Amino acid sequence: MFEAFIVAIASIWTDSGFAALTSGHCIMILVALILLYMAIGKGFEPLLLSPIAFGCILANIPKNGFEAPGVMSVIMYGINHEVFPPLIFLGVGAMTDFGPLLANPKTLLLGAAAQAGVFVALLGAMMLGFTVQEAAAIGIIGGADGPTSIYLAAKMAPQLLGAIAVAAYSYMSLVPLIQPPIMKLFTTEADRKIVMKQLRPVSHFEKVAFPLMSTIVISLLLPSVTALIGMLMLGNLFREAGCLDRLSDTAQNALMNTVTIMLATGTGLTMSADRFLTYQTILIVILGLVAFIGGTAAGVIFGKLMCLVDGGATNPLIGSAGVSAVPMAARVSQVVGQKANPANFLLMHAMGPNVAGVIGTAVAAGTMLAMIGPVAK
Amino acid sequence: MGPVTENPFLIAIINMSIVFGVLIALGVLMTLLQYVDPTKKKSKPVAAPAPAAAPAAPVADPAAAQDNNEIIAVIAAAVAACGVSSEQIAFVRRVDLKNSWTMNARAEAISVRKECF
Structure with a gap:
């Protein structure tokens, strides 16, 4: 009887995760705990980093059986087949006011200029030996747009998806720390004090026509990003139509929260030790930072150029908001501007390049898909 | 590709x-x-009608100016007797008798409102 008891215990031990636990799994669980501390303890993007970190813990439990059909395989299907990023964009569209952009269309240029960071990182990644597809997926971290990063990584470098998503969301949460020194480096005190003119009111017609017009134009030009741009603008149409408040409310709240749980948990599930604990992950984290710094610097420099051309009507600080990270980057412009001149309110002006950055990143992703093409699955 | x-x-x-x-x-x-x-x-x-409305006031004003000052004083006194200061009277306008139907409707609306509230 005692022997049978020993055999049973040995059998349970052999089948348990403890028997298959490696140092890699332990390190990844530790990484997840640090991410959880950053999210819950320090408040860095808690809505995203918490489920990502929890998903990471789940992915590093040996013998978890996630390959078998079930809820985890459904979540992974949504990640691998780019289901969640467009759904997130639906919610983002429903929450985005394109009014400041429509009132001041020239700020679109700042959103375009800030995409330079994407190509700085792409260049660096190719020099470090990544393939052209991997470099494109890494570069898009500089767009500071989580869903687009995941969308492109799933198509071009699925093996790097976890590292790219974590780098993108981590740097997005660190925007208030990364951007201000760069903004101050490229502007003078006088530049930061510039007070911008009040924006004109935008009519209901313009707000309704814009999502329709931009969907048709961008999708016809870059069909590969039709899902992203289409859902972004559909969400915005819900918001602006005036008679679709129920749909807008669902897209902004219930659906957005549900998809965020799926997307973030799924991203965490891609962070298994064998895929994440590589030399490439460290390079991706460094390249992501380079991309962010490059994008911010390019936006501010272009803002300064615009300021010179329009006779000092533009505060160059709004250029940094061109790296998407809506609305965090616009808030940073506001805070830095207000430190120089407490009577200055740049938030609405910075929202123009901020939302232009979302469109710019999607266009950059679409162009890379068209030029380089996805990897064969 | x-x-x-x-x-x-x-x-x-x-x-x-x-x-x-x-x-x-x-x-x-x-x-x-x-x-x-x-x-x-x-x-x-x-x-556009906003500037057009502006000239309408001066048209009403000359009409009021033509009124006999005594009549205006009597009206002001009558209003003051109801407990409203004469300073609160914004203008006194001559009723256009051609629009009697409109005036009747307006008077009825005022009386109904009084009954209701």
Whole structure:
């Protein structure tokens, strides 16, 4: 009887995760705990980093059986087949006011200029030996747009998806720390004090026509990003139509929260030790930072150029908001501007390049898909 | 189909040009939207009557000025007797008897409102 008891215990031990636990799994669980501390303890993007970190813990439990059909395989299907990023964009569209952009269309240029960071990182990644597809997926971290990063990584470098998503969301949460020194480096005190003119009111017609017009134009030009741009603008149409408040409310709240749980948990599930604990992950984290710094610097420099051309009507600080990270980057412009001149309110002006950055990143992703093409699955 | 090019500089230049091109095109279309806005055309006639309404007041004023000062004083006294200061009287307007139906309707509306509230 005692022997049978020993055999049973040995059998349970052999089948348990403890028997298959490696140092890699332990390190990844530790990484997840640090991410959880950053999210819950320090408040860095808690809505995203918490489920990502929890998903990471789940992915590093040996013998978890996630390959078998079930809820985890459904979540992974949504990640691998780019289901969640467009759904997130639906919610983002429903929450985005394109009014400041429509009132001041020239700020679109700042959103375009800030995409330079994407190509700085792409260049660096190719020099470090990544393939052209991997470099494109890494570069898009500089767009500071989580869903687009995941969308492109799933198509071009699925093996790097976890590292790219974590780098993108981590740097997005660190925007208030990364951007201000760069903004101050490229502007003078006088530049930061510039007070911008009040924006004109935008009519209901313009707000309704814009999502329709931009969907048709961008999708016809870059069909590969039709899902992203289409859902972004559909969400915005819900918001602006005036008679679709129920749909807008669902897209902004219930659906957005549900998809965020799926997307973030799924991203965490891609962070298994064998895929994440590589030399490439460290390079991706460094390249992501380079991309962010490059994008911010390019936006501010272009803002300064615009300021010179329009006779000092533009505060160059709004250029940094061109790296998407809506609305965090616009808030940073506001805070830095207000430190120089407490009577200055740049938030609405910075929202123009901020939302232009979302469109710019999607266009950059679409162009890379068209030029380089996805990897064969 | 494989990559069009693997030269990172070329990818960067082409891609940035396309991003700028698309966003500039969007900017042009946004500006066009502002000009073709049909609701804006409607709002202009609404704004137009405002200056037209201004001359209407001076028309009423000469009519009031023609009134006998005594009549105005009597009306002011009658209003003051109801507990309202004469300083609160904004204007005294002659009733157009041609619009008697309108005046009747207005009087009835006032009396009904008094009954209701």
